[in-house]
Amino acid sequence: MKTILLTGFEAFGGEKINPSLEIAKALDERETETYKIVSFELPCVFGEAIDQLRLALQEVKPDIVICVGQAGGRSDLSIERIAINIDDAGIPDNKGNQPIDEPIIKEGPAAFWSSLPIKAIVKHLRDAGLPASVSQTAGTYVCNHVFYGLMHEIRKSSIRGGFIHIPFLPEQIQTRPLMASLPLNEMIRGIEIAIQVSVGYEQDLLLEGGQTH
Template identity: 55%
Template sequence: MGKKVLLTGFDPFGGEKINPALEGVKQLDGKFIDDIEIVAQAVPTVFHESINVVINAIQIHKPDVVICVGQAGGRTQVTPERVAINIDDARIPDNQGNQPIDEPIYEEGPPAYWTTLPVKRIVHEMKKAGVPAAVSNTAGTFVCNHLFYGIMHYLEKNAPHVRGGFIHIPFIPEQTIEKNAPSLSLDVIVNGLKIAALVAANEKEDIREIGGATH
């Protein structure tokens, strides 16, 4: 019996017309890689609603792995996130105008949740395949971190056998025509997400290799 991976991607936000996270996961929706089925879910860039949409998708699809994907404009690599923190501190409003400042996501929740994805192994395999990648130690304090924390909170309480985590991706080239920012092609991003899904479904244990950051 093959495994199932749920990939989620946010809709465009912050004045962008496209979100490479959503475009990337859509390309993998319904695909089988080896015997692993990938299903994709579009997510609104909205506090709280984003968590509810993904919880609903988890309940419908019953995946073995959940990987939420979001855009981090300015990053040069595909970056699996190590940790989600229990804080909303929005620099800009979300797509419904919400802008929480220094608010906990869940009052009763712990300060943070670690990813349960083998992030260093994922980065190792991405690099081997020519995808620029690195472990990130901050998912920010906007809707990406909010969703990452909310899903880890839900899984720990309701489905601890399901692994979950978050991956940030850079802009794609068409988003950088009017701005000086790095980008990766959508093909490279999609290949990175495919590798992440495969590794997360097949490899429970992470590897120990240098991947820390000094800042």
């Protein structure tokens, strides 16, 4: 049986809710014949988020790690391909930190690839009727910060990991009528599919997932 570490973030940017945390709570302790899920909440704070993730890794000793974060404005479940070694915050984090053009890990590589089967995840999500795509950027805020920190922490281990961005919830766009959203139950279903695929696929599928712009 595989142990899955699933993380979500506290609310940030003036929001009262973060769907990534609601997903993590909903799936915490879910167990099947092939995997069990352990969920953790991460602070939306540079530095502290990686510290808490490191503690979770030590406590849970997972086989697979999936970190989830909100990306308001996106219209689908975005399976991230790459984490880059830069913090460049457009807004302060929840403790007022706003690093600009700072490396996440000094002397670290420019980037890390996700080790999740990202193309297979997208295929299975679409087959299930959910909007999904491979994303070529996780941004430069706390989500990318955690994604890079995760891949740095597990780089010499057999643990596989990656990051998934999710849209707003419908209740978050009441004053943003042009923004996309997904119901919470659909996002929960999508993340569980991503977990199932990550457990089932040791190697990714060779499918298109690139972008021309």
